[in-house]
Amino acid sequence: MASLLTLWQLICAGFAxxxxxxxxxxxxxxAFREDWALLISNSVPTITEAFxxxxxxxxxxxxxxxxxxxxxxxxxxxxxxxxxxxxxPIVAIAPVxxxxxxNGIEPKIAVAALICFFPTLVNAVRGFRAxxxxxxxxxxxxxxxxxxxxxxxxxxxxxxYVFSAFKISVTMCVLGAIVGEWIGANKGIGYILLQSMxxxxxxxxxxxxxxxxLIAIGGFTIVSALEKIVISWDPGESI
Amino acid sequence: MNATHAExxxxxxxxxxxxxxIKVTFGGGAKAVEAIDRxxxxxxxxxxxxxxxxxxxxxxxxxxxxxxxxxxxxxxxxVFGQSPDVARRKRAFSMVFQQSVLMPWATVxxxxxxxxxxxxxxxxxxxxxxxxxxxxxxxxxxxxADAKPTALSGxxxxxxxxxxxxxxxxxxxxxxxxxxxxxxxxxxxxxxxxLKIWRQSDMTVVFVTHxxxxxxxxxxxxxxxxxxxxxxxxILEIDLPTKRTLGLKDDSRIGTEAARLRALxxxx
Numbered sequence: 001m002a003s004l005l006t007l008w009q010l011i012c013a014g015f016a017x018x019x020x021x022x023x024x025x026x027x028x029x030x031a032f033r034e035d036w037a038l039l040i041s042n043s044v045p046t047i048t049e050a051f052x053x054x055x056x057x058x059x060x061x062x063x064x065x066x067x068x069x070x071x072x073x074x075x076x077x078x079x080x081x082x083x084x085x086x087x088x089p090i091v092a093i094a095p096v097x098x099x100x101x102x103n104g105i106e107p108k109i110a111v112a113a114l115i116c117f118f119p120t121l122v123n124a125v126r127g128f129r130a131x132x133x134x135x136x137x138x139x140x141x142x143x144x145x146x147x148x149x150x151x152x153x154x155x156x157x158x159x160x161y162v163f164s165a166f167k168i169s170v171t172m173c174v175l176g177a178i179v180g181e182w183i184g185a186n187k188g189i190g191y192i193l194l195q196s197m198x199x200x201x202x203x204x205x206x207x208x209x210x211x212x213x214l215i216a217i218g219g220f221t222i223v224s225a226l227e228k229i230v231i232s233w234d235p236g237e238s239i
Numbered sequence: 240m241n242a243t244h245a246e247x248x249x250x251x252x253x254x255x256x257x258x259x260x261i262k263v264t265f266g267g268g269a270k271a272v273e274a275i276d277r278x279x280x281x282x283x284x285x286x287x288x289x290x291x292x293x294x295x296x297x298x299x300x301x302x303x304x305x306x307x308x309x310x311x312x313x314x315x316x317x318v319f320g321q322s323p324d325v326a327r328r329k330r331a332f333s334m335v336f337q338q339s340v341l342m343p344w345a346t347v348x349x350x351x352x353x354x355x356x357x358x359x360x361x362x363x364x365x366x367x368x369x370x371x372x373x374x375x376x377x378x379x380x381x382x383x384a385d386a387k388p389t390a391l392s393g394x395x396x397x398x399x400x401x402x403x404x405x406x407x408x409x410x411x412x413x414x415x416x417x418x419x420x421x422x423x424x425x426x427x428x429x430x431x432x433x434l435k436i437w438r439q440s441d442m443t444v445v446f447v448t449h450x451x452x453x454x455x456x457x458x459x460x461x462x463x464x465x466x467x468x469x470x471x472x473x474i475l476e477i478d479l480p481t482k483r484t485l486g487l488k489d490d491s492r493i494g495t496e497a498a499r500l501r502a503l504x505x506x507x
Binding site: 132134135137138139140141142143144145148149152153156159231232233234235237 | 303306307308327328330332333334336337338340342343344353354356357358359362387388389
């Protein structure tokens, strides 16, 4: 990392690359220090949108996954719909959501939620089904109800899969919030990105990119830490 | 051996399990696989009986028919005179698998208590079961109640599985190659412990294995199944004392009985 930054600095200085094209790392750090108050204040709405998008998108995805696992017919009917939604580029859906939901925080949350939905749905369906067949036989011998099988077996069995999905979607939801902000916002990381571009303030643009990345890394770190607390067993080990 | 076992061995009581003309076919049409056909035998109440046969002959399938996991294509199964479905709901039997089938996310004690957490409420509260800690004591695992299964060895995990099966005080214990994945020393030790537990209870044990020595050492009778579609090739009474210790494993009588079993298996 340090060597890459050094190389970047040397290239910028050695080839006299104009700052408005690519700023040197030192200039980016400088912009970061100058604009940190602006970046922090605009991170708050982006983090809020990403957070609620993450919660809502994953909650819906897990609910649908449970519904699919217990209703094969619904899965066959609606799984293609989920795939269809996934195939539409998020930047194309975002304006539609803005028209429907207005100029507030809602369309940004909706975009973030939408981007989280699919990875969690796919992983959760797989996780709820990935149960040791012998454990299912045991639950049958114990005359466990479907709810009990879910509560004691499927739920825990799916957790490693769901956390894998969370790790993907926690970074994606930041992207979703930024895309949401691009189509109409006066605050947020997405807004600052556009403003910096229009102003040709490339050091601030890079500092904003860095901020977006730090938010995603922060989210990923939190989810990874939660995963370590929640999944205290080795999911790969068959016992 | 207690009095109940002595009587059962003599065949004086009604059978614990009765299998009549059992046939199991998997799949349909041209791809149909006949796993077992025309299986007929009774298991006496309190008996230790072992099913043995070649790999893939349908031993585990037959055990699953008794456990109400697989429905026979034809024939009748009675467990204490009732259908396997009714017997299962009344917790007349417990099952132990080749893998310990423990919940890795739960502690040893939570795993043993699983039968109290699931299933019909009336049965859970029937009061006939034993304390989960007593069940752990029975398999020499007191002190490991709060451990996670992943922290235990294969043999210890299988003991937890046995404790979980015993905690409901089932009248029948169905065991599907429970020690098949363990090394010989651990298997020998668990064989002795299982016999001890069986002797102290009035349980009927139906045990599946493909080890001839294990079958001989544990059982009062061994049911030899033929190759697929399997039928009963013969039922061998094991002529060994009821009280069996580890020393008996090296006794020449085990070899003699195993040779009789092998002859029957080869014939099938």
